[in-house]
Amino acid sequence: MDARELIAEVLRKSIVIPSSDALLAHIDGWDSLKGVRLVLRMEEIMGRELSEGDIETLQSVEDVDRLLKVA
C-alpha cells in the first residue's frame, strides 16, 4: 500500500493529492483524529509501534511514503 491509498483509506474517500510534498494538514478533511488513524494503520501495516520521533516526522505525503518503505 502506498501513501495515497493509505490516506484515502484513513479519510474514507478518494482524494486528489497535488504533489508528494503536500502537507497532510492541508488535505481537505484532515484533522487530528485522521492523524491518529493514520498512525494506528501504519503501525498495523508495519507490525510495530511508531516512535515519537517517527510520528513527529509525519508531516507530508512523502513522509508517509518514506516511513512505509522502511517497513
Next chain:
Amino acid sequence: MAADVDRWVVVSGAGGALGAALAKHHAEAGWRVLALDRKFESGGSAGNITACTIDLLIEAEVHKALADHIPANQPIALLINAVGQIWNEPILAMRGARLAAHSLDTWRTVIDANLNAPFVVATQVAARMVRRGGGAIVNFSSIASKGNAGQAAYSAAKAGIEGLTRTMAIELGPLGVRVNAVALGFIDVATTKAALTGERLQEYAQKTPLGRLGDVGEVIGAIEFLAANSFANGTIVRLDGGLRL
C-alpha cells in the same frame, strides 16, 4: 462478552462497595481484573483481581499502573469506569444566621472525583485500547445529571460524564473503542446508604414505580449489555426503576 484469560477488565473506583462488587463479579466470571482506586475500603487483590492503589487524578500513575500490571501483548477488553463520590451540598444554605454559598473547595473535590478522575482513567485506557484491537468503556453517570436539588457539583460532574461519553464515542468509535455509560438511580449498596438517610432512601423507593431500590446485579446486567453489544456506542442507559419518568 465471554471471559478470556489473556484479556483484561479494568475497574476504577474498585475500592468502593459498587466497584468492588463489579471487580469480584468479573473475576469470578474468569476475567483478569485490574482494580484501581486511591484506597480500598472494600475489595482488594484476590484470585484474578490485582488491586492497585494510585491517585486516579495523576495521568502518569494511571499509565504506570496499566503498564506495570497488564503485559504489553494483552489487551484491555473493558473499562468499568466506576470511580466517583456522592456529595450533597445545596447552592445556598443557612449556617446559623449566615447565608452560606456552596464551597468552591468541595465543588472542585466533587468534580475531581466524578469527572476528572474518570476522564484520566478513560483516556489512558483508551490510548492503550486503540493499539490493542479496541475495546469497550462504560462510564458511570447518574439520574442527577439532569439536575437534583442539593447535588449541584455531583449533578454537574455527571452531566459532564454524559458529554464526555458521547464525545469519546464519536472520536474513538472509528478507532475500535466503544464508549457508553450507565446513569444510575438509587442502588442498594453501602455507598448509597452512607450518603443518604434510611428515611430518604425509603422515600425514593416509594417514589420509584417499581417500589424499590436497584441492586448490584441489575447494574452488572446493564454493564454487560453495553460491553457485549457491538453496536452500542454513545448510549446512556438509565437504570432507575422509572424514578425519573
